[in-house]
Amino acid sequence: MELLFKILFYISAxxxxWGMVGYPVSLKIIGKIYKSRKLKKDYNHQPTVTVMVVAHNEEKVILDKLQNIIELDYPKEKIEFLISSDNSTDRTNEIVKKFIADHSEYNIRLYEVKARMGKTNAQNEAQKTVATEYLVMTDANSMMDKNAVKELMAAFTSDDIAYVSGRLSIVNQEASDVSNAEASYWDSDLAAREIEGRIQTITAGNGALYACRTKGYYDFNPIQCHDSAMPPLYALEGKRAIANHDAIAYEKAGEVIEDEFGRKVRMNRIILKHILPDIRILNVFKYGWFSYFYFGHRTCRYLLWISHLLLFVSSALLIRESWIYSVAFLGQTIFYLLALLRAVTKSQNKYLTLIYYYTVTIIAQWVGVYRIITGKARPFWEKAESTR
Structure with missing residues (x-):
């Protein structure tokens, strides 16, 4: 048993x-080695585009979103707007219909989903009504930079590029310690995606802003989300998913821990499948850097919930065997006590907040796993009000 505990200790550690430190550091080194690889753009590439907005009970922000998308800088005759309302029961549909009537010079449509089954299903249904060459997906509470569509389309410079993700910019970073921690994490993740994309392919996008070819759209199970499902799908087909961070969407992060925790639980509603969604990913000889990227950026992070538990338990059971296990156990105990201290005192200390934020992220993974095992995972969720 002692050998088993040691194996679990070192694998978990x-x-x-690797997931939190080793991979990001290695990626920076790889990025410098491949520094000659740059994102190519062709601003003459201006195909027909449908901008799709999925909304469920978004009466607070939908009018601002509609005004935002019609101000996009893109040839008017080549752009359409499609609002897919996921069984909204508030004034969302009413607001959209009035806006369409008042702005008849724009090609705006409302698609009403009859049964609420979540964002992915709303996209699946509405996509079947699209006739343009490309689709741009964006959230109701994400405000797009006026050049966002132009930038996304400019990045489709070759037939093997199937997906382009934009950059989500957090606008309320200084509003609270929670939003600040989320913005800091997101900035580091964006840096990793930029390197992955220009070398080969990113491992995940973001739901605030991304684009794909309409003919390459895939009807995913509603429990899945395009953010995490599309890039691996395309990579395994020998295509590329890349990031163009000059295509920008602005959004608020959760300002209270309850909202951010709920968002992370929702993100982990299919975490077990994401650890290794397809065994082919392991074939580094065929998929090259993608195999390396996915293991470091996704597999390791999706295993944090179980790794932290196994590391804590194994170090506790091995504490008398070596000072290494004693230090590891003591360090973990102090770490979790500091997170608890932050939760109780509401301290504004940035280091305590980062520890607390990280611990909450791990707990959210556990909740996600629990919901999967108990059959409580759902394709829809209640939005975080502090992000509106």
Whole structure:
């Protein structure tokens, strides 16, 4: 049993350290080696585009979103707007219909989903009504930079590029310690995606802003989300998913921990499948850098919930065997106590907040796993009000 505990200790420690420190550092080194690889753009590439907005009970922000998308800088005769309302029961549909009537010079349509089954299903249904060459997806509470569509389309410079993700910019970073921690995490993740994309392919996008070819759209199961499902799908087909961070969407992060926790639980509603969604990913000889990227950026991070538990338990059981296990156990105990201290005192200390934020992220993974096992995972969720 002692050998088993040691194996669990070192495997768990490796997953945590590699996922959070080793992989990002290695990626920076790889990025410098491949510094000659740059994102190519062709601003003459201006195909027909449908901008799709999925909304469920978004009466607070939908009018601002509609005004935002009609101000996009893109040839008017080549752009359409499609609002897919996911069984909204508030004034969302009413607001959209009035806006369409008042702005008849724009090609705006409302698609009403009859049964609420979540964002992905709303996209699946509405996509079947699209006739343009490309689709741009964006959230109701994400305000797009006026050049966002132009930038996304400019990045489709070759037939093997199937997906382009934009950059989500957090506008309320200084509003609270929670939004600040989320913005800091997101900035580091964006840096990793930029390198992955220009070398080969990103491992995930973001729901605030991304684009794909209409003919390459795939009807995913509603429990899945395009953010995490599309890039691996295209990579395994020998295509590329890339990031163009000059295509920008602005959004608020959760300003209270309850909202951010709920968002992370929702993100983990299919975490077990994401650990290794397809065994082919392991074939580094065929998929090259993508295999390396996915293991470091996704597999390791999706295993944090179990790795932290196994590391804590194994170090506790091995504490008398070596000072290494004693230090590891003591360090973990102090770490979790500091997170608890932050939760109780509401301290504004940035280091305590980062520890607390990270711990909450791990707990959210556990909740996601629990919901999967108990059959409580759902394709829809209640939005975070502090992000509106």
């Amino acid at each position: 490796f997953i945590i350290v």
